[in-house]
Amino acid sequence: MKPLSWLDARNPGAPFPNPQNALREPNGLLAVGGGLEPQRLLNAYRSGIFPWFDAGQPILWWSPDPRTIFLPDHIHVSHSLRKRLRGAHYRSSFDHAFAEVIDACAAPRPNAPSSWITAQMRDAYCTLHALGYAHSVETWYDDTLIGGLYGVALGGVFFGESMFSRRSDASKVALVQLAGLLLRRGFGFIDCQMETDHLLSLGAQTISRDHFLSLLRAQVTRPLPVDSWRHEPPMVFR
Numbered sequence: 001m002k003p004l005s006w007l008d009a010r011n012p013g014a015p016f017p018n019p020q021n022a023l024r025e026p027n028g029l030l031a032v033g034g035g036l037e038p039q040r041l042l043n044a045y046r047s048g049i050f051p052w053f054d055a056g057q058p059i060l061w062w063s064p065d066p067r068t069i070f071l072p073d074h075i076h077v078s079h080s081l082r083k084r085l086r087g088a089h090y091r092s093s094f095d096h097a098f099a100e101v102i103d104a105c106a107a108p109r110p111n112a113p114s115s116w117i118t119a120q121m122r123d124a125y126c127t128l129h130a131l132g133y134a135h136s137v138e139t140w141y142d143d144t145l146i147g148g149l150y151g152v153a154l155g156g157v158f159f160g161e162s163m164f165s166r167r168s169d170a171s172k173v174a175l176v177q178l179a180g181l182l183l184r185r186g187f188g189f190i191d192c193q194m195e196t197d198h199l200l201s202l203g204a205q206t207i208s209r210d211h212f213l214s215l216l217r218a219q220v221t222r223p224l225p226v227d228s229w230r231h232e233p234p235m236v237f238r
Contacts, residue, residue, distance in 0.1 A: 007034030019063035028064030036124035065209035070190040072179040076203035085237040094229035101136040101148040105162035137174040156188040156219035180235040188219040
């Protein structure tokens with residue numbers, strides 16, 4: 001078994017270990033410790049690594065094999081979802097309620113009474129949002145927040161972190177709106193991290209870690225702007 005790397009909490013700029021050194025079981029576990037400073041988080045994403053840990057655990061860093069991604073122009077929009085997108089009651093926005101979206105993603109769910117989105121994680125991603133790297137997509141029913149998602153944008157990659165839904169299709173509407181915005185801005189793909197049946201049903205694809213890292217290297221250094229998405233218009237479906 002490969003030994004886990006322990007990260008120095010005093011050195012947020014230290015490079016991460018090679019993702020190829022990640023464990024096979026649990027799949028993708030690569031390193032332990034460190035902190036969630038912006039510099040370390042951005043370095044992790046650029047390297048194909050992300051944090052994921054439960055309350056009470058040390059910070060765990062992952063790079064699983066295989067990896068799941070969306071191509072923005074390959075999102076599956078069903079007939080019923082398209083009707084929802086054309087409806088009058090659901091509307092979308094970007095970066096209008098980041099803290100509310102991450103709080104909703106962290107809320108207990110029937111199949112998950114506790115969340116990996118700890119207060120430490122929340123604070124770290126709110127800091128990235130203030131710096132222009134982390135973004136939210138909101139779905140509203142009239143003036144009530146009913147769904148959304150959040151993640152990190154670097155170069156031509158959006159690293160999806162979590163989504164939530166309080167009404168039918170609300171998170172799917174947010175995903176479709178995200179894909180439209182990413183296409184306008186020239187992004188290459190969305191990183192979904194781990195495979196789920198739900199993501200696959202929406203058009204996600206699973207690729208090897210080697211392939212993912214190759215795509216990542218080509219996209220993450222692209223000089224796309226780091227800024228707020230607050231004034232981006234949502235797509236209009238007719």
